[in-house]
Amino acid sequence: MIVVNNLHKSFGKLEVLKGIDCHIHQKEVVCVIGPSGSGKSTFLRCINRLEEAQQGKIFIDGEEVTAPNADINRIRQEMGMVFQLFNLFPHKTTLENVTLAPIKIKKMSKEKADDIAIGLLRKVGLGDKDHVFPSQLSGGQKQRVAIARALAMQPKVMLFDEPTSSLDPEMVGEVLEVMKDLAHEGMTMIVVTHEMGFAREVGHRVFFMDEGILMEEGTPAQIFDNPQNPRTQSFLSKVL
């Protein structure tokens, strides 16, 4: 479903991605792990073109995302993204955060958007917080609203960039729980994470990235229990 061919990305002289190739299937949950600065976020952001790659191609369902004339705004609607720092719209209520894009982009009626949004907020366990502003929510609640916001566009793929890294430990679980439900429903997901437990339990495949290269990939069992690459071994020995 997602095909990445020879992806290169540099910031000025700094080469961050040095030729990534991969193939992600429908309903697959891929967890991306690796040391800080290895290019995990950049990889994810290239997929929905928040960063422009210098070289290489990305296809979603056969459509080339990286084509110069690609309708990127429509393609992005099919890819939800969840950020480390939530990036909720502070001037909108949680309900408005969720309904804004469907109403403005899909021209959905407010009633219908509200219906869907309330359903999604219930799903992430925040059915009672629809008229609250983001500043009144805890970190875990904010991230769950952010997930609902992304889901409201009914995306085919969800991209998560360290969704729990800025959360207090006691809030990590509630967010992972929501993501787990999503995975069970068959959502295609790419999750950059430091939560090895989540990767092992929920991930179908794990990518290990280092220095802009996809060093090793495999099932959680392969990567965590029997890593082949010495870099993977040394990274896992530090984090596990």
Place this chain on the structure above:
Amino acid sequence: MNLGFTNTEWIFGTTIIDRLHEIYGFQVVVNNLPNFGMGAWLTLEITVFSIAIGMVLGLIAALGRMSKIKVIKSIAVAYIDFFRGTPLFVQILLLYFGIIPLIFDASPIQSAIIACGLNSGAYVAEIIRAGIQAVDKGQMEAARSLGMTHGQAMIHIIFPQAFKIVIPPLINEFIMLLKDTSLVSAISVGELTHTGKMLYASTYQAVWVWGAVCVFYFIMTKALSILGDWTERRLATE
């Protein structure tokens, strides 16, 4: 300081008023209150129209300055630099005596509004630009990641947040502008300062006349800043 009345008389406000009425400068001010009022009204009019022009120009120039198109960006930068880099007083004279007559037949008041509006627009542009840039980068990314165009993200996400940020510096700019309209008295616009000049030239009551002018300006700027505080508070609770 001998005010000419004893302590007991202080108690009775009327006595003070009576004494004041014996002072020539006070008479000048009281007799000319309608003139001051008219001058202040004109000051307010010029300020309001200049603000309107300045806001529109400022928004356009701010967006132009952030544009990726080179020509638009250069024009915006040139406009902002010129009007921020030269004295308003000189701009008023240049526009009124030099440039505007080449274009159309403008009255002094129209010229004053054009000059002040152009000048204010340059400052407003920088305020708006700073406000937009002060909005967290993640906001634009979140909006774009949902599939909004750059324009939609600006309108629905960035502007509303920038708006709150720019209110205090904008109010400040309006207060400066109101005070700076005093410069248009140079082209015979009968606003508050011009009223003061005329009255002072015929009465030489410097302290009284300019004191009264100050009071009028102060009332207007204070009203503006109260309005600003109120807006800020309303936005904060939203």
Place this chain on the structure above:
Amino acid sequence: MKKFLSLLLIAMLAIGMLAVAGCGGAEEEPAQQEPAAEENTISKLVVGSETAYAPFEMVDDATGDYIGFDMDIIKAIGEAMEVEVEIRSMEFTALIPALQNGQIDCAISAMSITEERSQVVDFSDSYFDAGLIIAVAADTEGIETLDDLKGKVLAAQIGTIGADACVAVKAEDPATEVKTYDHVGEAFMELQKGGADAVVNDMPVTAYYVKTEASDKVKMVGEVFQADDHYGMPVQKGDAETLTLLNEGLAKIKADGTYDEIYAKWFE
């Protein structure tokens, strides 16, 4: 609204108090001065002038010095009376307050001796006889007299008797519009750009302007009026010492021919 009005009143009162204090000071000052018993104790005169009123006072393009008829006169008086003269350039409307505050000793600025001004300052003997004249654009017809100015747009300098004359016209015919400027040059500019129908100003200055700056664009029309207009040098009210010095100096330079030389230099 009530609160607002009382605030206004309080503010006015506060300023009023300051003014009363200020006035008191100003009135006391001359009284404190020693009576002018000795002859000529003054060694230096600080003289105010609005140096944008050619040919009476202006700035020399080349040297930046203050030059003009008035400048020559006051320098000649200084030489005759053996006092140093320092010129301070300031706005015309600032001259009298500067005298009242003691910031300058006297002024020489083509200032007409008027009843209103005489109430707040003392004037020296007249040193120049002027009068007002109307100036119009070169192609204007039908304006010759004060009567013709009714209903027209008039330009003049703030605080001059030319401006007073314009206001008097407006008092007779409210349809008249009077535009006033800090400097007479701006009034002439307004005339040239078509924003005014006529400028009313001191004849010698207008004549000089037409001759040097705009002989093809501006012309003088009609007769000189208010010919009883005499220029004097104002001093602080009660400052007999400076007044005596100025009058004696003026008499000396008139007697020895210096005055006539200066007059010829600027007006013939």
